[in-house]
Amino acid sequence: MGSLHLEAKVGDIAETVLLPGDPLRAKHVAETFLDDVVCYNKVRGMLGFTGFYNGNRVSIQGTGMGMGSIAIYVNELVNTYKVKNLIRVGTCGSIQENINLGQVILAMSASGDSDANNLYFKGMHYAATADFDLLMKANKIANDLNIKTYQGSVFSTNTFYDDDPNRWEKWQKHGILGVEMETQILFTLAKRFGVKALSILTVSDNIITGEASSTLDREQSFNDMMKIALGLA
Numbered sequence: 001m002g003s004l005h006l007e008a009k010v011g012d013i014a015e016t017v018l019l020p021g022d023p024l025r026a027k028h029v030a031e032t033f034l035d036d037v038v039c040y041n042k043v044r045g046m047l048g049f050t051g052f053y054n055g056n057r058v059s060i061q062g063t064g065m066g067m068g069s070i071a072i073y074v075n076e077l078v079n080t081y082k083v084k085n086l087i088r089v090g091t092c093g094s095i096q097e098n099i100n101l102g103q104v105i106l107a108m109s110a111s112g113d114s115d116a117n118n119l120y121f122k123g124m125h126y127a128a129t130a131d132f133d134l135l136m137k138a139n140k141i142a143n144d145l146n147i148k149t150y151q152g153s154v155f156s157t158n159t160f161y162d163d164d165p166n167r168w169e170k171w172q173k174h175g176i177l178g179v180e181m182e183t184q185i186l187f188t189l190a191k192r193f194g195v196k197a198l199s200i201l202t203v204s205d206n207i208i209t210g211e212a213s214s215t216l217d218r219e220q221s222f223n224d225m226m227k228i229a230l231g232l233a
Contacts, residue, residue, distance in 0.1 A: 002043075002080070003076035003079075003080040003081070004076065005043055005044065005046070005072055005073065005076055006040075006041050006043060006048065006061075006073070006076050006077070006080070006081070007040070007041055007042070007043050008040035008041055008048065008081065009040075010080065010081060010082075012038070012040040012050060012081075013040060013048070013050060013059045013061075013077065013081040013083060014050055014057040014058050014059040014083075014233075015057075015082070015083060015084040015085060016056075016057075016058050016059070016083075016084065016085040016087070016232065016233045017058070017059045017060070017061050017077055017083050017085070017086055017087070018058065018059070018060045018061070018087050018088075018089050018229050018230070019060075019061055019062075019063050019070065019073070019074075019086060019087060019088045019089065019090075019182075019186070020060065020062055020063070020088075020089050020090060021062065021063055021064060021065050021069075021070070021090050021181075021182065022062060023045055023046050023047040023062030023064075024047070024062075025062070025089075026047050026048065026049060026060045026061060026062040027047050027049070029049075029060050029089075029226060030049035030051055030060050033053055033226060033230055034049070034051030034052060034053055034058070034060075035051055035052045035053075036051050036052050037049050037050070037051035038050050038051065040059075041061070046061070046062045046063070046064060046073070047061075047062050048060065048061040048062065049061075053230045053233050054230075054233075056233040057233070058230065058233035059083075061073060061077065063088075063182065065160075065181055065182075066158060066181050066182065067112070067114045067116055067156060067158065067181065067182055067184065067185040068116070070088075070182040070185060070186055071116065071185050071189060074086060074185075074186060074189045074190070074193075075189065078189075078190075078193045078195055079193070083195065084195050084196060085134065085195065085196045085197075085232065086186060086190055086195060086196070086197040086198075087134070087197070087198050087199075087200065087229050087232060088182055088183060088186055088197075088198070088199040088200065088201075089200050089201075089225055089226060089229045090180060090182065090199075090200075090201055090202070091180070091201060091202050091203070091204035092105060092154060092177075092178035092179060092180040092201040092202070092203060092204065093178055093179045093180070093203070093204065093205045093206065093207040094177065094178045094203045094205070094206045094207065094208070095155075095168045095171060095172045095176060095177070095178060095179060095206075095207050095208055096172065096177055096178075096208070097206070097208050097209060099150055099177060099178070099203055099206070100203065100206075101203055101204070101205065101206060101211055101212070101213045102202065102203060102213060102224075103148055103149070103150065103202075103203050104142065104147060104148070104149045104150070104200060104201065104202055104203075104224055104225050104228065105149065105150050105151075105152070105154065105177050105178050105200070105201040105202075105203065106130075106135060106138050106139060106142075106149050106150070106151045106198070106199075106200060107130060107152075107153070107154045107177075107183050107198070107199035107200075107201060108129065108130055108135060108151055108152055108153060109127060109128060109129045109130065109153045109154075109187070110128045110129075110153065110154050110155065110156050110183040110184035110186075110187055110199070111128075111153060111154075111155050111156070111171070111176065111184065112128075112155060112156035112157065112158075112183075112184035112185075113155075113156075113157050113158055113159075114156065114158055114184060114185060116185055116188075117184065117185070117188055120188070126188060128183070128184045128185075128187035128188045128191070129187055129191075130187060130197060130198045130199065131190070131196035131197055131198060133196065134196050134197070134198040134232060135151070135198055137231075137232055138198060138200060138228050138229075138231075138232060139151065141227075141228050141231040141232070142228050145224075145227055145228070145231075147224045147227070147228060149228075150177055152175060152176075152177040153175060153176050153177060154176060154177055154178050154179065154180060154183055154199070154201065155168075155171055155176045155178070155179045155180075156179075156180060156181055156182060156183045156184035156185065157179055157180075157181060158181070160181065168207055168208075172208065178201060178203060179207065180199075180201060182199070183199040183201075186199060187199070198232070200225050200228055200229050201225070202222055202224070202225045
């Protein structure tokens with residue numbers, strides 16, 4: 001029997017799951033990188049696949065955009081399907097001028113503006129962090145593959161569009177590397193449920209300089225991110 005938003009049977013999903021926001025990206029990754037692929041979920045168009053990478057079983061599950069959406073899938077993957085390792089693979093906007101388009105960020109921690117953590121912790125502030133073992137393994141894989149990465153904090157926001165041109169200035173000064181929409185709640189829930197989580201992000205645009213990646217550049221840098229993530233399976 002499946003969960004509310006996933007129709008997979010228990011056992012259909014691997015212990016390590018990659019989490020792209022875009023379900024079509026999940027499909028692309030499965031078809032491009034995995035062997036013996038099986039699609040286990042089509043509910044609400046949020047595609048999920050299980051296959052093998054270098055002989056290791058791994059699943060890829062689309063989550064949709066934003067913390068509310070990814071939280072649904074994290075809850076169900078862990079509590080129904082007993083997933084042990086959750087690895088977000090997505091894009092972010094850099095707010096540091098020295099981090100170039102296409103480069104990869106390994107998120108060590110995440111700040112954010114979601115009310116979810118405020119509700120969970122009754123107005124107190126929780127420091128959401130990655131799993132150290134996954135972080136170190138990802139860093140080693142990247143070094144072995146000669147893929148340049150940045151390690152540091154990111155900011156997870158609930159608003160994609162913003163009218164305040166100075167919104168990110170204070171966060172830039174405090175060393176935040178990039179802005180995205182899911183990592184904070186992923187790290188929080190992983191700690192709550194006693195599982196491991198990491199967020200690997202490709203820089204698709206620079207919010208400070210206004211630069212944005214071309215489609216070709218995004219594809220190449222996306223492949224770098226996926227090689228790191230799949231190496232963790």
